[in-house]
Amino acid sequence: MPRRRITFRQLQSFEAVARHASYSRAAEELHLTQPAVSIQIRQIAEVLGLPLFEQHGRALRLSAAGEELLATVRRLDDVWNRFESAIEDLKGMKRGRLRVALVTTAMYFLPRLLGAFCRRHPEIDIELEIANRAQIVERLRGNRDDLYIMSHPPEDIDIVVRPFLENEHVIVAPPGHWATARRGLTLRDLADEPFLLREPGSGSRHAIDEFQRAQGLALRVRLSLASNEAIRDLVASGMGLAVLSRHALGRMVEDGELAIVGVAGFPLRRPWSVVHLRDKVLSLPAQAFIEELLKSGDTNPATGRRRPRRTARAGTPAAAARSDAQTGPATTPPATEDS
Numbered sequence: 001m002p003r004r005r006i007t008f009r010q011l012q013s014f015e016a017v018a019r020h021a022s023y024s025r026a027a028e029e030l031h032l033t034q035p036a037v038s039i040q041i042r043q044i045a046e047v048l049g050l051p052l053f054e055q056h057g058r059a060l061r062l063s064a065a066g067e068e069l070l071a072t073v074r075r076l077d078d079v080w081n082r083f084e085s086a087i088e089d090l091k092g093m094k095r096g097r098l099r100v101a102l103v104t105t106a107m108y109f110l111p112r113l114l115g116a117f118c119r120r121h122p123e124i125d126i127e128l129e130i131a132n133r134a135q136i137v138e139r140l141r142g143n144r145d146d147l148y149i150m151s152h153p154p155e156d157i158d159i160v161v162r163p164f165l166e167n168e169h170v171i172v173a174p175p176g177h178w179a180t181a182r183r184g185l186t187l188r189d190l191a192d193e194p195f196l197l198r199e200p201g202s203g204s205r206h207a208i209d210e211f212q213r214a215q216g217l218a219l220r221v222r223l224s225l226a227s228n229e230a231i232r233d234l235v236a237s238g239m240g241l242a243v244l245s246r247h248a249l250g251r252m253v254e255d256g257e258l259a260i261v262g263v264a265g266f267p268l269r270r271p272w273s274v275v276h277l278r279d280k281v282l283s284l285p286a287q288a289f290i291e292e293l294l295k296s297g298d299t300n301p302a303t304g305r306r307r308p309r310r311t312a313r314a315g316t317p318a319a320a321a322r323s324d325a326q327t328g329p330a331t332t333p334p335a336t337e338d339s
Contacts, residue, residue, distance in 0.1 A: 005047050011073050013040040014052065018070050021060045044069070074143045078281040085284035088123075098285040101129040101139050102149035103203060105228060106272065108247040109165070110149055117292050124285045132226055133202050140275065146286040148275040151245075152203035158278045164293045168246045168267035169207045172258045174238045180259040187215055187263055194222035194240035196231045207268045208243040215265075232258065243268075 016026035017037065027034040045052050050065035062070060085096040102110050107130050118126060129139065133150060140148050141157060151167045153159060171190070173180055179190060197219075198204040205224075212218060222240050225231050228248035235242045236257045246267070252258040274293050276282065282290075 006044055010040040010044050011076070013037050014044055014066075014069065015073050015077075017041060017053070017060075018062055018066065023060075071143070075281070078143070078283070081283040082281050095123040096283055096285040097125045097127065098147075098283070098289055099127040099129075099145040100147050100149065100289070101131065101136050101145040103133050103136050103151070104130060104226075105151075105202075105204065105245050105248050106130075106149045108245075108250070109272075113293060113296055114289075116296065117289055120292075121285070121288065132199070140277065143277055143280065146276065146280070146283060147289065149272060150203060150275060151270045151272050152206045153273055153275050159275050160278050160280075161273045161275050162290065162294065163271035163273045165272035167270050167272045169204060169243050169270065170246055170249075170267045171241055171243055171261040171263050172232075172235055172249065172253075173241045173261050174236055175256055175259045177241070177259065177261075179241070179261045183262060185261065185263045187211070187219075187265065188217055190219070190241065190261075190263065191217055192220060195219045196223045196225065196234050196240045196242045197221055198228070198231070198244075199224050199226045202226070203270065204243060204245055207270050211265065211268055 013026060013030060013032070016029050017023055020026050020029070023034050023037050023041075027037045030037065041052060048065055048069070051063050052066035052069060054061050054063050081097060088095040100110075100114065111128075114126065114128065118124070127145075129136075129145060131139070133152065136148055136150060137154050137157075139145055140154070140159070153161050179185060179193070182189075197208060200209075208219070223234070225234075228244060231242045231244060232249065232252055234240070236252065241261065249258060253260060274290055276286070
């Protein structure tokens with residue numbers, strides 16, 4: 001195949017069309033005319049001898065060849081970003097781009113850590129994506145970003161997982177609820193109470209569902225919501241109890257709007273981890289940010305607790321990668337950490 005006939009500019013146009021599923025929006029992003037973008041896509045297809053897109057009604061979808069090309073383009077982008085970072089580093093500059101995607105609950109602490117990183121490396125451009133876990137996992141599967149922050153990494157993707165910060169899930173109730181004055185409670189004692197939980201698939205929901213199964217009981221779920229803020233406010237108003245990450249509580253406990261219920265087995269501890277695809281070519285900014293996360297998480301400035309030492313569960317496709325990440329020289333955790 002005559003590779004010299006496919007240019008970076010054509011690949012850039014193809015990636016934009018694939019990402020937007022639209023020629024017009026890709027053209028707008030690239031500051032080109034729609035016919036110019038269409039011509040570039042057609043030229044790639046002529047070189048490959050296969051169509052890159054298929055029209056399904058009004059929807060534009062990638063063909064099998066298009067899917068393969070998109071995966072290749074994203075790998076090339078990783079390699080090129082690494083090359084650019086290496087060149088800038090040789091010049092004595094710390095420039096480059098860092099793309100981070102995180103689940104919604106991580107937005108309560110990660111921006112602070114990212115801000116500190118930006119102050120130390122002002123020449124690095126940051127792209128930040130915040131979404132629910134299902135969307136973040138889909139971005140991870142598609143190699144859309146450099147790094148991903150979550151507490152419940154997927155088991156079916158070959159990934160490297162580095163725990164860096166303690167994440168405690170607690171049961172909260174409105175002040176004055178009968179359970180806040182009781183000691184020695186078990187989750188079974190609360191089985192008849194209405195609970196407001198995060199949506200199925202979220203890290204918080206996975207933690208409590210796993211605990212329920214281990215206890216052999218099922219909570220009475222009154223509402224499932226995708227918003228920590230909505231759950232907090234509804235609990236404060238007396239609608240029920242909830243299981244939330246401490247990071248999502250803000251100052252509502254200190255200000256007397258919520259109360260933490262003491263229950264055997266709680267808090268549930270599921271560490272925050274920085275995740276990337278095992279075959280991801282990490283740019284220098286991505287490597288530097290991982291190092292900063294591992295170092296800055298040694299001690300949680302809010303709690304003073306030390307970073308959890310967690311290992312991947314064996315028997316999963318990702319377990320070997322996770323083990324490598326925790327034992328190899330590039331992933332050896334510093335002295336301590338938490339956030």
